[in-house]
Each structure stands twice: as C-alpha cells, then as structure tokens.
Amino acid sequence: MSNKKLRRAGLSKDITERLAVNNVFTCKDFLSKNNLELLKLLGLGYYSLQNVVKTCCKACVPESITALELLARRKSKNFFETTLPDLDKVLHGGIPMGTVTE
Secondary structure, eight states, rough: TTHHHHHHHOOOHHHHHHHHHHHSSSSHHHHSSOOOHHHHHOOOHHHHHHHHHHHHHHSOOOOOOOOHHHHHHHHOOOOEOOOOOHHHHHTTEEEESOOOOO
16 A cells, blocks of 8 residues: 555556565655665666656656746636725736635
8 A cells, every 4th residue: 555655656566565665655765765775775776776766756846837837827717806906907817716815
C-alpha cells in the first residue's frame, strides 16, 4: 500500500520494492537520503540514481503554468461583485468565486 506513493511518482516496481524493504515509502523519505545512502539501498550506478532522483523531484514539484493560462482560467471563473465599481474594475470583475481572499 505504501509503495503506491513512490509508484505514483513514476518509479519502477523493482526500485519501490527495494526502497520499501528499507522503510522508504514516500518521495519525502527518498529525497531526505543522501546519494551515498541511495546508492547502497538501490544498488544502481550514479547516473541511473540521478535519473531516479530527477523523476522523484518532478513528482514533488507543482506543474508550471504560464501567465496566459492563468488569464484564461480567470476569465472562465465567476466573480462576486463588490458594491464599489472602481474596486470591481481593478479586480477585473470582482472577487473570484471559489478562492480564498484576504
């Protein structure tokens, strides 16, 4: 069950099983180990290990998004209009619904 967390990151079944034997179940557990520890645990070469580390890192990083994509998302949302027309104009329609605003 815990292997799925690393599997979702795109790591092979063989690698996740080797890590599970050593109580490494998540990307956080994996990335908290140094390269020497990981080389011992996995029995891989250095460059193969670096590919595994990159794969795990990519799974932890949120997907990047362009400003144009953000603008398109903003246009498709509904807005809660305030009672202040100037504020609504500055906010491009009001406060976006479905978001947390301070």
